[in-house]
Amino acid sequence: MEGPQMRERRSFPRAPGREPLKPRTRTIARWMFHGHLWLGIITTGTVLILGISGILLNHKRPLGLMPDVAHEPSGDFAAALPLATLVDAASAAAPRAAPAGVDRMDVRPRDGIVKVRFRDDVVTEVTLDVNDGSVLHVGERNDVFLEKLHSGEIFGDNWILLSDLGAVALIILVVSGYWLWLFPRSRQQ
């Protein structure tokens, strides 16, 4: 007699007339099913943040999230202005960002430019000609925020573990998902 109370709870379909699974195989099947289910639900938010910020980062140029200045060198790189002079020129071009200090300088000899990035909240970046110090562009580096959000760094140094959790969860979800898909089919062979 098999009523609703006696119905066996099963994580995967069993073909009629098939031999019962070995205890070890049943244990693996249960772990795969529940691992996939629990991990998938618990890490949904983390994986969504990773995915969305990753897509935005991949398309940061078309989306205008970072300044992209096309420029030809106006002189020999050996005649480039000193870094301190370039920082002064950048600070004058971005007076609101300058008090936060310079985060980094990205020199592109092939394009004859230097990008001076400030440490302000909106991550202002000034693009200058390395030879004459003329300001080519002033804008925000919005991809820096997205990079930090993607890595979890936006919340603090140790928060990269949250990003790691999402990545590990994705790997386990892929493995368990493949197993759940293929295992019942391998039993039907």
Add this chain to the structure above:
Amino acid sequence: MTRAAFLIGLLVVPTLLLWLGHRLRDRSPAQRRAFWGGVIGHTIALIVALALLHYPPVLWTSDLREAVALGVMLAGGAGGAAVGVLRR
């Protein structure tokens, strides 16, 4: 504080909802309403949090945006469950 709320809303609330949804048919009507309220509230809150986290893509320049983005998932899950319990 808001970061702890974010972590709870991101990981603990879905875990609790998953636990509550386990063998849902055997649960009391109030627990079932709490489950569905929590699921709906947390799903809406997740969409709001994702939008606020990603746009505008600048470091937290407003305390309100940070508070809402980080706390909405906890508030949405808990609020939805509470509404579910209270609703007849």
